[in-house]
Amino acid sequence: MADFILYMLFSILETGAMFILMFRIFKIDLLRREMLFSAVVMSFVSHTLRVVYGFSTVDVIAQFLLMFLFVWMLFRIHVFYAVIMTGMTYQAYFVLQTVYYFVFSEAGLFESKIPAVTQSATYILQFVSAASAVFIGWLLARRRKGFDFVPDQPRGRLRFVRHDWILLGLNVPSSAVIILTLFLTGYFGQEGYMVIPVLYALLLFGYLYISHQKDWNQDESFGL
Numbered sequence: 001m002a003d004f005i006l007y008m009l010f011s012i013l014e015t016g017a018m019f020i021l022m023f024r025i026f027k028i029d030l031l032r033r034e035m036l037f038s039a040v041v042m043s044f045v046s047h048t049l050r051v052v053y054g055f056s057t058v059d060v061i062a063q064f065l066l067m068f069l070f071v072w073m074l075f076r077i078h079v080f081y082a083v084i085m086t087g088m089t090y091q092a093y094f095v096l097q098t099v100y101y102f103v104f105s106e107a108g109l110f111e112s113k114i115p116a117v118t119q120s121a122t123y124i125l126q127f128v129s130a131a132s133a134v135f136i137g138w139l140l141a142r143r144r145k146g147f148d149f150v151p152d153q154p155r156g157r158l159r160f161v162r163h164d165w166i167l168l169g170l171n172v173p174s175s176a177v178i179i180l181t182l183f184l185t186g187y188f189g190q191e192g193y194m195v196i197p198v199l200y201a202l203l204l205f206g207y208l209y210i211s212h213q214k215d216w217n218q219d220e221s222f223g224l
Contacts, residue, residue: 003051004047004051006123007043007046007047007051008040008043008044008047010123010126010127010130011039011042011043011046011047011126012036012039012040012043013126013127013130014126014129014130015038015039015042015043015067016035016036016039016130017093017129017130017131017133017134017137018067018089018090018093018133019035019038019039020035020133020134020137021089021092021093021133021134021136021137022071022085022086022088022089023137024136024137024138024140024141024146025085025088025089025092025137025140025146025147026081026085026146026147026150027144027146027147027148027150028075028077028150031075034070034074034075037074038066038067038070038074041066041070042063042066042067042070045059045062045063045066046059046062046063049062064086064090067086067089067090068082068083068086071085071086077150078150078151081150081151084150085150092133093129093133096129096132096133096136097125097129100125100128100129100132101125104121104124104125109121109124
């Protein structure tokens, strides 16, 4: 029971931080009750898949899909932009968490493979990553930085341009890289995991660069 409570608490904290980071990047108001509900549901599903049934890879895919569905259906963001927002947020958060993972590994907190969900070092990693994401979100809001191209209307026709298709296409490798993380780490340990930050960073750079171009072309303010 204690492991379940700890898993839920830190997963809710982490998921909530991702939502905060997402909405701050795209200059969208925070809907706290909806965010809490989404975080609780996603954390419970994660515990069921990852801990109860041992389906780590399925959990990764399920979390990505659940976040997309909540952004689309609950927060009422247009389906196209919900995909983009989910993909960019995952990349940004995993880049952040990967940096901390390597720092903690060098400090001797982790073994050669990704730690088990019940280890205290994992909770420290989740807490530090989530706190950093919230701080970045606060900093973006305070300085009025972020992207403006996500519309308020959840429905309506969109005129797709080249930048839109590129942003949409970046979501395919986003999911693949996360799954690849588990595969490489399972077979090669930390040596395999070291390939992942480079891929994360490249995809995140693609998101940020194309989003910058899209904002620029629409004559809207941008800053990151």
